Amino acid sequence: MTTLSQVGEFGLIDQIKKGVSSSRSIVCGVGDDTAVVKSPSGLQLLTTDMLVEDVHFTCKMSPLAIGHKALACSISDVAAMGGQPQYALISLGAPANFSKQFILTMYRGLQRTAKKFGVHVVGGDTVKSNKLTINVALTGEVASKNLVTRKGARPGDQIFVTGPLGKSFTSGWHLKFIPRVKEAHYLVKYFKPTAMMDISDGLAADLGHVLKASGVGAVIEEEKVPRRQKATLQQALHDGEDFELLFTLSSQQAQKLTKQKLPFKFFFIGGIVKEPGLLHVINKKGKARNISPKGFEHFKP
């Protein structure tokens, strides 16, 4: 028997993808931050995230924060496509002997974040399970001209992130991060990111996804990678759940970005090169080394 741990999360997704149908109404299926389907008014975004107790959070954490995180993960996905989140469906699995107050406080945290980002919670499901499990399904919308996927990075493009990386778990950032919706809207309005995604599995892993989707490589400048307080370079490269945006701009747009006074912080971290799959980090002496696009992967030991 082959187990999920042998094939890994992304191995499993690759095999699942094979059975997925295509249709002219589907602009983007499995394999981006959200699915993208045609709607009469533009494009609809669809995304879902499952959070499981003792994997994504523990019940010793604040229920308000857990509720926030459950929704904010999906909002971050919609932001990464350049979109505006709209409607959410919340499925809750919980043990029968679980505290009602904990659940209601968690929903309050979720609703507070919903309100902040213009999301309406319109439905859900509640079932019995042995571990607290929250699934959020979220819709969003984006004008066709504003859609950004993982596919458009081109050699010569510059790579940016929206904030410091690493130590998201130990610092508590993973429970209180702010989905970068405003930053995404600013970017698609005033610049034209060629590719964008949110960093949930770690910078190296997620940049790896952009490189694979775009058929290009990247060189990261080690000392340019913004790190959260006390985070090492390793942690900034490989820790998960930063929920910052990773995006690429043509050198022309990048020049415009670096010259302007901006309402947000954007950190240049490196450039796109033509060699497919190449992922190098160079230190300040200019010495390059290969890094693996490894990050957090479910099922892997």
Add this chain to the structure above:
Amino acid sequence: MTTLSQVGEFGLIDQIKKGVSSSRSIVCGVGDDTAVVKSPSGLQLLTTDMLVEDVHFTCKMSPLAIGHKALACSISDVAAMGGQPQYALISLGAPANFSKQFILTMYRGLQRTAKKFGVHVVGGDTVKSNKLTINVALTGEVASKNLVTRKGARPGDQIFVTGPLGKSFTSGWHLKFIPRVKEAHYLVKYFKPTAMMDISDGLAADLGHVLKASGVGAVIEEEKVPRRQKATLQQALHDGEDFELLFTLSSQQAQKLTKQKLPFKFFFIGGIVKEPGLLHVINKKGKARNISPKGFEHFKP
């Protein structure tokens, strides 16, 4: 500490509902088979269902059938609103040592059902969990004139179901049921159901939901309730997961229905009365007794 088992699934939902936002774009929020939101082309339906190992299925059951059930539950919800299912997002939680083959076969079952009902699986999430957990989020569409909710049942209406009830679990029906999409489309096209929902918690419980939403009561004719082979009246009234449609028609439309040669079977089971919340069963001697709108409820012992 108040536990979920003390408040019950519906007690919890009632409390969650209080925090839910409203908006002119939301036609139906929490409290029907699906949410209904306005879209430029009519109405969009949004629903989500979480299935948990050892609650909704066991891993001794056929993975093909589990995959079918996971999607078919949500398709049934869309049918109950008179709608056409469109896009699905699948979240999967599974232990790391779980069989890859089981998961892939389950997806095959799900994809087969998707194809049969014109559903496109466009995305999902895969995470580690200690019990197999599948969440399906499904979108659908319906023309405004075809939307049927739980709210419209009126005194004098007649009550129908689309098939035999009871013993869904022991007969294996819960794994192979056919969502009544065709029946629903036929009904909204040629008749005007005043209310409709699918029977997932049991006839009495779900009829109770229609009565509450419509502010009316009902009298069921005991011997008219169609039962699955070997099912008792009790089982037909209170077992869950039949996934047949329950609908009401004005007496005029009901007359039209009973006079016509129909492509589907519809079973008359009783009538709507004006007393709010009244739920009576009468036997063939005409003797009435109260029944409780109790059915399957998560968290309850």
